[in-house]
Each structure stands twice: as structure tokens, then as C-alpha cells.
Amino acid sequence: MAYDNAEQLEEFRLETRKWLEANCPASMRTPMKDDEVVWGGRHATFKNPDSKLWLDRMGEKGWTAPEWPKEYGGGGLSRAEARVLEQEMRRIKARPPLFSFGLWMFGPALLEFGNHEQKLRFIPDIVKGKIRWCQGYSEPGAGSDLAGLQTRCEDKGDHYLINGQKVWTSYADKADWIFCLVRTDTSTKHEGISFILFDMKSPGVEARPIQLISGESPFCETFFTDVKVPKDQLVGRVNGGWDIAKRLLQFERSSISAGGFGGTGGSGILGPDDYAKHHVGIDETGRVADGDLRGRIADHKMYTKAFALTVQRQTEQAKAGQAVGHTASILKYAAAKMNQDRHELLIEALGTEGLGWEGEGFDKGALKATRQWLRSKGNSIEGGTSEINLNVIAKRVLGLKEHQ
């Protein structure tokens, strides 16, 4: 449905509002709890049954992926309608029904590079949250130099055979399928990479969680030993995977920075200014007593505001048809800095209250802030390090030349 005037769009808004009122359960209009985030998949668990109801209803309508084509189960909405949906969901403070690498990264790339059969086969299950995807990119010897990846993919006539190892595979131990970069030609670098999909239940796949400094294990080492993959699961052409890989990284960087790594906080964590007032104290006018800390918190808050305005400006300019250039790297760099600065300030403002690990004696929000502070160190590493993003800006945006 395409609405070409404001009146029709207003009609869509009213319908949407009505539908959301009727279909969004009351508990889904409260702030998200950490243990109620829905990632979907075959093994999905729903601590709150309303989460399942909400996902099923939204998935059925295709509104988990509002702008994806209807024929693949998406919402088929125009950009303007999708914005209305977004506004209406915000109006009632509706939770996102689904968190998903399929929605954020793989789906957009498959819609661009996949064939019709692949889209029919994989996209609807992403929209409905039935299949949870993980990303097989980094390897022990291929981090920032991603194109140096060595996981082998051999053509065995009626199937492909995969051998190798991936690392930093987010939630590989919980995912159903993997989109994976593999080497199909060893005689060349970027031109010898292919983009392939397979089931994590396939014989020969093993995922081992890695414990991080924050105590959590969101990432895995993933091993492939003689994994057989049907030939129709290779996306695009053989040795043509690098273009898909790069495009997907843009989606990844955009999705990371759109949320600013969740930089506006998590449930139970106050802002650095609030913690500073409480733990550092206030002066006679009610301001944070430590002027230096106050200035640095203000600087951070201003950076955060400038970041939000930049996202908004780029959205408006894109809408108006103006070129906005290579923005994903800019926003990814800035989002990482923003979130890391925020957590350093939180920990500093909390003082020793922010140095607990677990158990009694510490505020729950503070304990969480501590873990998130440690986790935030990864923000400038994952999804392209800050240094790599600066390289991309220098070369592709500013046109600075390579070393000869």
C-alpha cells in the first residue's frame, strides 16, 4: 500500500494505533527487563508468556520487519508508514518484539544478494523469529584483516565441504543457522571468498562459549569439521562473497550505532550525573560538587546529544534525497566512544560502589554498571575496530591515498 498524501498516512496512523491498542499486551508496554529480551529461534524461551504473544502477532503482520516485501513475509510498508509505526510503538512504549541478527544484518543482505528461492526459504522465518542466526566472520587469524580468512570450502560435486574455525561468533551456542564467510579460492585474497549458509545442527559443527572479562559468555569459538552443505545454500556467486560481506558490515555498523550500543542506559542504571550527585555529593546550589567531573559529564552528555542529532540529520537528509555518504563508519566510531565514555564516567562517579563483582553489599544497578563497563570495552573492537573505521573514513570518505 502506498500512501501519497498526508490524509491517507493519517488514516494509516489511526489504524495502526487501533491495532497496537488491541494487540500489544500491557506487560509489553513496560520497560524491557534484561531477562525478557526475545531472540527467537528453535530453542526460544519466553520468561513472560506475553512476549511470545507479542512476537507472534507482530511476526504474523510482518511488522518485525516493516519495510521488507510482503511476498517474503515482511510488512511491505513504505518508509513513511514504517516511521508512523515506529512513532506509534514509541507512543505506547511498546517493546521491540524481537532482537535478531537476522533482522538487523543477514536479512537486509539476503534481500539484496539472495535469489528468489533463498529469500522465500529464509526471510519469513527471520520475520517470525523462528530461526535465530549467527555470524561466522572473524577467525583466529582474521580479525581486522577479515579478508585473510582461511576456513576452507571445497566443491565436492553435489555439495560443499567446510573445514575451519571461526571466533567471536556471537551466541553461536544458541543460534540455529549461521551465515558464514568461507574461502573458495586460495590463490587470491578478496576474490576467493564466498558467502554460505548452513544449519548449526549439521554434523561437524561445534560451538564453545568464551568467557569474557565481564564474566559473560556472549561469544563462541566455532569449529567446522567436514561439514556438508547443500549447494543451493551459497548466496550470490562463488568467490563473490566479499561484496556481500562488506554490505552486511554496513548493516551491522548501522544497527550497532542506531542503538548506540544501548548507550542511553539499561534498566536499573542511573546516569553518571545522578550517580555523581549521590556518591560525590552536591554543592550549596545542588550541583555536582566536583567541578572537573561535572565538566566531563557535561562534555559526554553533549557528545551524546550531538550523536543523536547527527543520526536525525542523516535520516532527514536521506529522506530529502540528499547524499549522506559513508555514514556507517562515522556513527560506529562515535557510538563506541560514546558508550565507553559513559561507562567510564559511571564507574568513576560510583567510586568503590562501582567496584563490586557480585553478591550482597552493592547496589544492583551499580553491579550491572560494572559488568557493562567491562563489556563496553568490546565496543571499539567488535563489528570493525575503531581503527578500521577510521581507515574506512580516511580512504573512502576523505579520499586519502594508500601508502605506495
Next chain:
Amino acid sequence: MSFVLTEDQEMLRETAMAFARDELSVTHLRALRDAGANGKDAKTRQKLAELGFFGVIIPDEPGAETFGLAGLGQILEAQGRTLAATPLLQTALIAASTLQLGGSPAQQAEWLPKIAGGEVTFALALDESAHFSPYSVATEAERNGQGYTINGLKKYVPDAHHADMLIVVARTFGESGDRHGLSLFLVPRDAKGVTISELKTVDSHGAAHVTFENVNVAEAALIGPADEAADILDPVLDRAAIGLAAEMLGSAQAAFDMTLDYLNNRKQFGQLIGSFQSMQHRAAKMFIDLEMTRSCVGAALAAADAGKSDIAELASLAKARAGELIHLVSNECVQMYGGIGMTDAAEPGFYMKRARVQEALYGSASWHRDRYARLNGF
């Protein structure tokens, strides 16, 4: 909020960019400096008047559409690119805004058309110390039989060395530091008792200390109600900070473009210096800051035109970010130019000198950070 300019604003921007490039280049500023003009440039004032740049926020008739502060911001950004010394910030923005926000109908009728036509220029005489502190005003205006008598000293007043009129912030009640008790007065530069001491400044734009010694003005010279000038001054200073931030954005962009050009041409060790990663990363970081500052300036200009309630916060955001940006970019410009950057023959030095003046006027980055914190309750 709109970051997208209207078609008219876009055309104005193009005109202003072309004018600055063709007629107000840094070479022009250099020539003025070498001739000892100290920022006084009657010919440019005439051309700005012909282009209509003085009247960008003044409606042709009451209630008519204007280009708005967003339009004027484009002109200020353009003049920032080439460091042009013009009366636009003081006259087209500050004086016009002061009269629009606080002037009586008679004052508006008398002065706004003359401003729009470029027939009269103004300077806001505010600061009394070396740092921006808008309520720290000790200059006194005492009631006399027919009006007021002004006594005091204003420091580093931009454009006061060539403006026709002064808008003087004076105290009619209370003590220096009080928000209450300030009043605004229109004072001709040649009024009896006004002494203008011209200053040769580092940016070659010039300025002046202004002394008021028993300067008598009529009741009609008072803008807005006595003692309550802060209510006019606060929004005027927010607009001034936003306008100056737009100018600084232009300066930073030009200094950055120039630096990038140098990185892409200068060779050492048989390599373009811009191919070294230490240069590339610094350039990329500056570019990110530029983009983010552009968003802040755009948002502040749009908020001012829309009369939004968060204009003070956005003004501080824009001025602080622009201050940090131009500080970094002007320093890096000199550094990356190497020895050439230290020479008077090259342009980086001009940008660095002007940058420090822009940073100081209407509140430094640190002043605005502190204010931003206060506005946000910490």
C-alpha cells in the same frame, strides 16, 4: 526540527558561498591587514548591503516571511570559511534580534529598516572583563531628569571601532553579577563622553575598548523595560552564540579542507603524507567532529527559528562543540602543514588566530559546558 534547508535558504547559501569565495577570500583579509585597516572595510559593507544580507531576519513588512536565523546562519558559515570581517554578526543578527525582541514599535520602525538597508551598523557593548560573563556588569546608568547618565568601561567590543551605534548593557539596579538590574541603551558612537580606543587584535578583525564618561541619553534610548534587560539579553546571546557557531563551522570546514588538500599533495619519504596512518586517523577524527558539529549548529538554527524551548541548551551545545572543533582543527592545520604552517605567507595561521577570538566571544567551550550542565540540573 528540520536539517533540510528550504529552496530559498539553499539559494541564499549558494550566493553567500560564492560571494565569500570570490570577493572575501583570506587574501582579501590579508590585504586589509597589510593596509592597516584593522577589519574596517567600507566597500564590503556596501556590497553586503546590495546583496541584502543585512536584512535576512527582518521582514519587509510586519509578519512577512524571512530567511530566518537558519538563512543568516548560511551567510555566517560562508564568511567563516574565508574569515571575512563583516558587520553581519553584530548588526544583522545581534542588533536586529535585540530590537525585534525588546525594542518599542517606534525603535523598531526607526532602526530595523535602516539595518536591513545596511545604512547603520551596531556593536553590542557587553563584556567588562577578559572573560564572557554576561551579568558581570558594573557600568552604571543613573537616572537623571531627562533620561540616563552612563559611566563605565567595556572591553574588547567587536566592531565598536567602526560601528555607527552601540547597544550598551548597563546596570540600573543591584550589583555586578546580579541578573536583575540590567538595562539596554542605544548610544551613538559619537555621543559626548564616549571614547573608542581601537584595539589591534590577533585575528586582524580589530575591536575596541569603550569608555563611557557621563554619557547622557534620553529616555527613548532605553530598549525594553529598565532592570529587566536580561530577559532580552539571554535569548539574544543564545542567538549570537548560534550565529557565531555557524561562522566557526565554516572556518573549521575550510581549515579542514585545506589540510586535506595538503595531505593529498605534500610528499615526504617518497610518499604523500596523507598516506601515513597517523595522519589519516587524525583527519578522520576531525571529520567525525565536523559532522557532529554540523548537526548541532543545524539543530540550534532550526530551534531558534521554530521558537523551541530548548534553544538555550542547543545554543550552548553548538557553541561548545564548535569551539572544541575549531580549536582542534586550527591546531592540526598548522601542525600538518609543518614549517609552512608557521609562515605568515600560508593561511593556516590566519585560521588559528581567528579561531581563538571565535572561541572566546559569547562564551568559551568550558563556559558553555558548565551552562549545559546547569540547564540539565547537575
